Amino acid sequence: MNTIVETKSVTKIYETSEMKVQAVDQASIQVEAGEFAALVGPSGSGKTTMLAMLAALLAPSAGEVIIDGHDLGKMSDNQRVQFRRERIGFTFQANNLVPYLSVSENVDLMLRLNGIFTPANRQRSRELLERLGLGERLNNMPNQLSGGQKQRVAIARSLIHNPSLVLADEPTANLDTERAFQAVELFSNLIHEQNKAGIMVTHDLRMVRYVDKVIQMMDGQVVRIIDDPEEICTMAGVPVTPTLPAYKAAYSPTLN
């Protein structure tokens, strides 16, 4: 097992002159390579703050965040920027794409930022977009795409530079049910295929059918970690067999 994400009693306190809010309280989680986890919980449970710490966007107030063997707390600001660029892939709820870059340019952006915009990688980027059903849309601008297509471009961008960890913040929030399922399934397939660690923040429990692990948060604490497929299917409201085990058997090396 190759642990990509590990937090040890991580705590985040937001402080202002008037108040102090403990957004994350001694949370400890682990996500392995080839494992797709969902971070769920009600609003204000600390999911997004947790994601921000995993993404090296926020420094924890206490505890450790270790991604791919690197303790993020020991990094300088510049090192964190570089780490995000090289080791992390992102999809967001909104404003995912650069509006003045075409579909292919948005994906290639990660290659350019990392200085690996080679003909071979460019070809990989085209192939990935074609696989995501965007082969005919390479030169389209973001405003010419539907919400689902935009999310697929963002998925491609989050994976193209071969990161260790892929993070998704409410990737289905702006999509209708059908497109939401398609996007998360696609995401899950690619994470498993490419043996990445993936974490998705979602408030939509139906989406957890595509994950291997559900991390449930409440009032800043990790209250439950569910990795039993049956329990996950129950949570997602879908029959246990044959969908989930078959799916996992096909893509997750951890369950082979």
Add this chain to the structure above:
Amino acid sequence: MSLYLSFKEILRYKGRFFLFSLVIALITILVLFISGLAEGLANANREYLSKLDGELLVFQSNVKLSTLSSRLDSSTLQKVKRIPGVADVGPVGLSSATLVFEDNREDVDISLIGVEPEKPGGAPAREGSNLRLKSANETVIDGNLARSSDLEVGDTITVKSIQGTEEEYYDLEVIGISDGRQYFFQPSIFVSMEVWEKIRSQAAAGGENNPIAYNILVSRLQPGADPEAVASEIESQIDDIEVSDIETAYKATPGYAAQQSTLNTQRGFTLLIGILVIGGFFQIQTLQKIPNIGMLKAIGTGNLTVGMAVVMQILMVTVFGVVLGTLATLGLAALMPAGIPILFTPLTTLAAMLSLTIIGPLGGLLSVYLAVKVEPLMALGLSQ
């Protein structure tokens, strides 16, 4: 990467950026025209003095370097000639007159300048020949006058002046045409000192019988002579005179400094307006892009890249606008009727272009600050 992002954005929103470049072009036109006007007016005031073939000017003392108030006699001229370091001295007489034409060309007010042939102070002929004879009714005319009044070498011109209370007319043969030599906003004609003394306007008729009083002396120095040392020497050896270099002299021309400071203030305010307009545009532009900048930072784009992208975008738009404005200005200047005192010299034009190019990034500094301060957390809807 910065160049790529800024160029792609400009390309994508080319209509918006082109319109803004047009605004910068209009500001450029305004600044260049004010600069051209300042230079043109200054030139019309000082052209003769600034092109003098000497280094020092001798004035009567206590006249505040006023060429028209100063009076010097021939003994002063002789004394200046004997000062070590002085190679040659020429007397100059300055007055105004009117050029009249028999056909329907309009009368032209001119500066009537008396000089000693082949001495400092004259205007070398670019066409035809220089003044040679002390008493001949000959003249070398300013190239501006030749152009505006359609005069050629060999033509005879008629100069009107006032002698006492009477208008008198004098015919002069144009033997040469010099380059531009305006003085006091008027084109000049050069005649010998004796002719000048005869035809210049005088309070009492028959003034030509009095000894000639020059206005100033133009002194050409020997090679290697130190102008400051020679000027001190002249002032110490000759009473009741003041010596000045040429630049000091034309800057002391009545109204010159006030006029230039007025125009420079206008130019400064136009540049300030430019800074505010460019600053405003790019600030709005950056504010609109904040979520996008947050996302770029979240995926690992550094502050340097984000800041430089804003600077490069400002530079590209500003340079394009300035070049467009400069071309438009030069085109408009070519269409302008003669007589408008606008002058575009390479130096003033380049200085104006440079200052306009600098105000772009200056105006956009706040936008760069805004872009750099955007938190990547915004991409997640969080903020520190």
